[in-house]
Amino acid sequence: LACQRHGKDNNAENLGNLVILEFANPGAPVLYGSASSIANLKTGEYSPGSPERGIIHMALAQLVNYYHLPCELCSGNCDCKVPDIQAGFERAMNFTAAMLMGGVDIIDGVGAIDASNAMSPELLVIDNEIIDGIRRLTRGFEVDDDTLALDVIDKVGPGGIFLGEKHTLEHYKKEIWMPEISDKNTFTTWRKMGSKTMDKVAEKVDEILATHKPEPIPEDVEKEIARILKRAETESK
Structure with missing residues (x-):
């Protein structure tokens, strides 16, 4: 148990x-x-x-x-x-x-x-x-008149293609998850692009370390941290 x-x-x-x-x-x-x-x-x-x-x-x-x-x-x-x-x-x-x-x-x-x-x-x-x-x-996902888009379905019709529809362009970024690291290509395309697996992740790590600029801590927050540390140091003696 x-x-x-x-x-x-x-x-x-x-x-x-x-x-x-x-x-x-x-x-x-x-x-x-x-x-x-x-x-x-x-x-x-x-x-x-x-x-x-x-x-x-x-x-x-x-x-x-x-x-x-x-x-x-x-x-x-x-x-x-x-x-x-x-x-x-x-x-x-x-x-x-x-x-x-x-x-x-x-x-x-x-x-x-x-x-x-x-x-x-x-x-x-x-x-x-x-x-x-x-x-x-x-x-x-949400279910309402906009997301069901019955009017778009009627317009495109059986066998039609939705990729060029305005409704698709307005919603795909929110509705379809687009990963940054995972490979979503075909096997042939993946081979042409170098057959990368973990080396792709290592490249991303190198990119972050080379380009990332951390946001500075706000001055008031920095002062509060210093105050807390000073108090802790005093009370621990």
Whole structure:
């Protein structure tokens, strides 16, 4: 009964800590969080890349929705040692489980491998695309007169082509998810373009490192951070 026990214990720990924090600093902002998963029964080691982690997080997300608390779930870290196929399916499985429930404000563990003992820049890029795709999945679709477009269907008729219709041009960017890294070409086109797989991701990492300019922290925020650090340093003595 690993999932049941982990869910129960994690919930009790969160609520207990919230009570302690409220006594220590009334009104302090808090996050209900979890990095729970099962143990590998062959070794006894922590095993985050398991479907049981997704089940635990789905249960906790339901509790968070009931409590109306902000929530953070560590759904990214997994058992893989390198950015490989195992990394992809473990992360997609647990990202999806957490995000489908709704009410989760922060997903962390992005880019983490080997149970968060290491980080991979390539996986940061891959995770960004996985999460972006899941966000499209969880958004679903609207059903109304505009999206059904019965008038356009009547106009185009059986066997017609919708690609040139104004309605298609107005809606495709919102309705059709367009990945940045994943290859959507035919096999022949993919071969002509160099048959790239993970090297395509590595190129994206290099591009980001070479061109990205981080936004500066606003001056008032920087002052507040300095104030908090100074207070913490004083109170810890």
